[in-house]
Amino acid sequence: MEKGSVPVATENIFGSVVHFSRLDSLLDMCRANSLWPMTFGLACCAIEMMATGASRFDLARFGAEVFRPSPRQSDVMIVSGTINKKMAPAVQILYDQMPEPKWVIAMGNCAISGGPFVYEGQYGVVEGVGKLFPVDVFIPGCPPRPEALIEGILKLEEKLTGTRRWPVVTPPGLPGPAAAQAARMQEEAQAPPAPAGDAAGDGGAPVSASGGATGEDKAGKEAGGHTS
Known part of the structure; x- marks a missing residue:
């Protein structure tokens, strides 16, 4: 026997005059609001x-x-x-x-x-x-x-x-949590892999916060140039 889609506390059966009431659902709705x-x-x-x-x-x-x-x-x-x-x-x-x-x-x-x-x-x-x-x-x-x-x-x-009183509202212009997470995952998937030398500069030399080689590395290169 086919059943229909009905409100929280009731259930209808198509083609029949029988009307069932689920008391637990009705009581839960009352409890949630008080x-x-x-x-x-x-x-x-x-x-x-x-x-x-x-x-x-x-x-x-x-x-x-x-x-x-x-x-x-x-x-x-x-x-x-x-x-x-x-x-x-x-x-x-x-x-x-x-x-x-x-x-x-x-x-x-x-x-x-x-x-x-x-x-x-x-x-x-x-x-x-x-x-x-x-x-x-x-x-x-x-x-x-x-x-x-x-x-x-x-x-x-x-x-x-089983239902939320009010939906979660996202401020205008901002993506919702699920959309923001999906966009972030897509960006990470499309981002090219970082070259192995980027983390340590050219030739594995340590890099300063400004992006250049450190003073010790420069001094070592200059010393190497004089000895050679």
């Missing part, structure tokens, strides 16, 4: 998270401005900062208290991998929140800008619904 992050900050990345919720960036446009003070009322945890090993049990408890379904955004290098606090012999920092529980979206930066957090929320919405 994410409730938890009021939870650990370090300097939390300052950028606060700025994202303020009026300049207006996180309410994306339906994710309702920061809840309780994990039992939240479905998104934004881990914004360094997790030390004394704080890790508290973070785990907060995650466990969040009802399903729930998602985690690792905001900043410290939340992703421990950031600059990871070195040989360090003993107090968890090297990424992924060691505690699963992470859905990673936002690199130290700290990430509010625009990066908004992009991470859009990525989470795209993960839930």
Whole structure:
């Protein structure tokens, strides 16, 4: 029986009056448009998270401005900062208290991998929140800008619904990322191979920053000319 192309939450069968509704798709669409992050900050990345919720960036446009003070009322945890090993049990408890379904955004290098606090012999920092529980979206930066957090929320919405709320817009006159990469690869493929002597000048002599032979090379040639 042939099936038709239909909206996200429904499915039609041609030649039949049967109309199926996929409830999970409908619920995911509703969840993506009403994410409730938890009021939870650990370090300097939390300052950028606060700025994202303020009026300049207006996180309410994306339906994710309702920061809840309780994990039992939240479905998104934004881990914004360094997790030390004394704080890790508290973070785990907060995650466990969040009802399903729930998602985690690792905001900043410290939340992703421990950031600059990871070195040989360090003993107090968890090297990424992924060691505690699963992470859905990673936002690199130290700290990430509010625009990066908004992009991470859009990525989470795209993960839930399969579609992006707004497409990525390329500024006029600039090629998109895929086009720019294709053009660069084409230029590299068409570029002639560099001669072997270019890197060291004529005859393998060392080359200065100005492109000529170095003083030692010139002196050697002059000395060789006098002796010969």
